[in-house]
Amino acid sequence: MADLSNMLEITTATHSGMVRSHNEDSIAADAAVGLAVLADGMGGYNAGEVASGIAVAMISAELKKALASITGDLDVSTAEKLVGEHAVRANNAIFQASQSQPQYAGMGTTLVVALWHDDYMIVGHIGDSRLYRMRGSKLEQVTRDHSLLQEQIDSGLITKEQARHSQNKNLVTRAVGIDPEVDAEVHSYPVQAGDIYLLCSDGLNDMVTDEDMELTLSSLQANLPLAAEQLVQQANDNGGRDNVSVILVRVLKNFPVRSGLVDRLKSWFR
Numbered sequence: 001m002a003d004l005s006n007m008l009e010i011t012t013a014t015h016s017g018m019v020r021s022h023n024e025d026s027i028a029a030d031a032a033v034g035l036a037v038l039a040d041g042m043g044g045y046n047a048g049e050v051a052s053g054i055a056v057a058m059i060s061a062e063l064k065k066a067l068a069s070i071t072g073d074l075d076v077s078t079a080e081k082l083v084g085e086h087a088v089r090a091n092n093a094i095f096q097a098s099q100s101q102p103q104y105a106g107m108g109t110t111l112v113v114a115l116w117h118d119d120y121m122i123v124g125h126i127g128d129s130r131l132y133r134m135r136g137s138k139l140e141q142v143t144r145d146h147s148l149l150q151e152q153i154d155s156g157l158i159t160k161e162q163a164r165h166s167q168n169k170n171l172v173t174r175a176v177g178i179d180p181e182v183d184a185e186v187h188s189y190p191v192q193a194g195d196i197y198l199l200c201s202d203g204l205n206d207m208v209t210d211e212d213m214e215l216t217l218s219s220l221q222a223n224l225p226l227a228a229e230q231l232v233q234q235a236n237d238n239g240g241r242d243n244v245s246v247i248l249v250r251v252l253k254n255f256p257v258r259s260g261l262v263d264r265l266k267s268w269f270r
Contacts, residue, residue: 001067001074002255004034008116009250013228017203018240024048025201025245026056026109033064034116034255036247040129040201042175043107047098051109051177054097055090059113062086073257076120080186083113083124087176087184091126094177108178112143112199114249118257121197124186127172130205132213133189134196134221139214142189142197146174169206195251196221200231203244207235217248224248 008031016023024041026049039055041048063086067074090111098104110127123131128145144150148171149163158166176182196217204213212234220227228246235244 001033001070002257003032004116004255005032007251007253007255008034009224009252010036010247011224011228012245012247013225013232014245015232015236015240015243017243018236020243022046022049023243024052025203025243026052027199027245027247028056028060029247029249030060030064033067035060035063036114036197036199036249037111038129038199038201038245038247039109039111039176040127040203040243040245041107041109042170043098043104045103047104047107048109050097050104051094051107054094055109055111055176058090058093059086059111062089063113063115074117076118076122076188079115079117079120079122080124080188083115083122084184084186087111087113087124087126088182091176091179091182095180098177106178108175110172110201111176111184113184114197114199116191116249116251116255119191119254120188121191122186122188124184126182126184127175128202130198130200130202132198132200132210134198134214134217135192135194137214137218139198139210139217141210142187143185145172146185147172164209169202191251193251193253196224197249197251198231199247199249201243201245203240203242204231204235204246206242207238207240207244221250224250
């Protein structure tokens with residue numbers, strides 16, 4: 001696998017918020033392999049942070065191991081399968097732990113995994129943690145929540161504006177570790193140099209509107225660490241009712257996979 005640390009800039013920020021006593025979000029990121037993982041845990045007696053911790057630790061470690069073991073070229077469809085398979089493995093581990101240890105009964109977590117490879121971004125998600133893309137000055141939500149609210153929006157029962165003020169924000173229709181089986185929704189998207197990707201727990205988007213996130217990223221995009229801090233601060237300033245976590249990833253340059261004799265010959269004469 002190519003080292004992407006010169007192609008990607010990644011920064012992270014997380015905070016327990018203004019109401020919760022501890023942080024049940026977990027995050028991990030590695031620019032070298034082009035990987036970012038974020039999970040928002042749920043469950044009593046701190047079991048939520050156990051679930052999110054298992055998901056992030058397992059996926060980040062085992063996905064890196066799987067990528068390192070690939071000797072030939074990795075195509076995008078195979079990368080999609082890897083992301084989906086490792087989400088399923090995390091689900092199995094969390095479900096087994098919840099079944100075997102009473103203090104972890106019913107624990108689960110949302111999940112969003114992003115992998116940058118061959119000028120593509122592969123994203124897998126379960127639940128309502130999100131991934132956004134900032135291209136130019138426009139912020140767009142890429143993932144679609146697995147939640148009761150999203151289903152109500154899709155069916156026309158409520159508007160997006162009404163959803164912002166709903167009491168049902170935390171009702172997810174899919175989560176990691178709750179059931180014996182779960183399907184990760186996995187898609188891939190072509191990336192461009194200059195793109196900024198935002199992974200976040202719902203502690204951000206429940207407290208800060210997409211318009212305000214867009215404004216913050218537009219004005220602070222030259223300083224990603226400051227942008228991440230400011231997003232978290234905005235969530236807390238607006239009430240901070242939940243843990244809030246942010247991963248920002250900037251694509252600095254294109255990173256196509258070179259394969260075949262023609263590409264190798266071209267590289268020799270550059």
